[in-house]
Amino acid sequence: MTEKQKLFCDEYLKDLNGTRAYRAIYKNIKTDNAAGVRANKLLKKKDIAEYINKRLEEIHNENTADIQEVMEYLTSVMRGKSLSSVLSLAGDGYQEVIEKEPDEKEKLKAAELLGKRFGMFKDNVDITSNGKTVIVDDIDEG
Known part of the structure; x- marks a missing residue:
């Protein structure tokens, strides 16, 4: 990986915007479309992808609570x-x-x-049923 490619990767890691990162490092690019196409090609390279993934993991480990x-x-x-x-x-x-x-x-x-x-506040509702409804009429009419 060249020094410029490494700079591109570090710039890309700021906001994961390949077009912006490419234009920031490679000043001779005139359009966003061209920068986007070239950034996409760079991001597909194995060594660049590995470097970015390694840095993303490091950033995640430093900034994310376990x-x-x-x-x-x-x-x-x-x-x-x-x-x-x-x-x-x-x-x-x-x-x-x-x-x-x-x-x-x-x-x-x-x-x-x-x-x-720790699962201390579970609302355990037992809704087991055999599917039959039984109505009991045990009201005394007299």
Whole structure:
């Protein structure tokens, strides 16, 4: 892979727009149509596709929370150990940024999400039937 092709790949990874990436790196291209056709050809090359897929996986791993991270975060919110920065009135019209623990509503939501994850809140409705309806008339008429 040439240096320009690598630059094209890195530019392409910004927004996955091959035409824009091609025009940004290859300045001699006059039209979007020509840039799109050439970008498409580049993206079909094996080494370029492998490089882009490898970088996409790295970006995904760096930026995406895994299940353990989500569970740890929800647990810290539920237990009130998580802090968030909020604006608070400081008097005379001034505001300041303070660290705040989760309130009861936030803790409840975190507990609910954790409970759903562990299947604690399933509505089990038994609708088994043999398909026959039986009406029992046991009202005393006298």
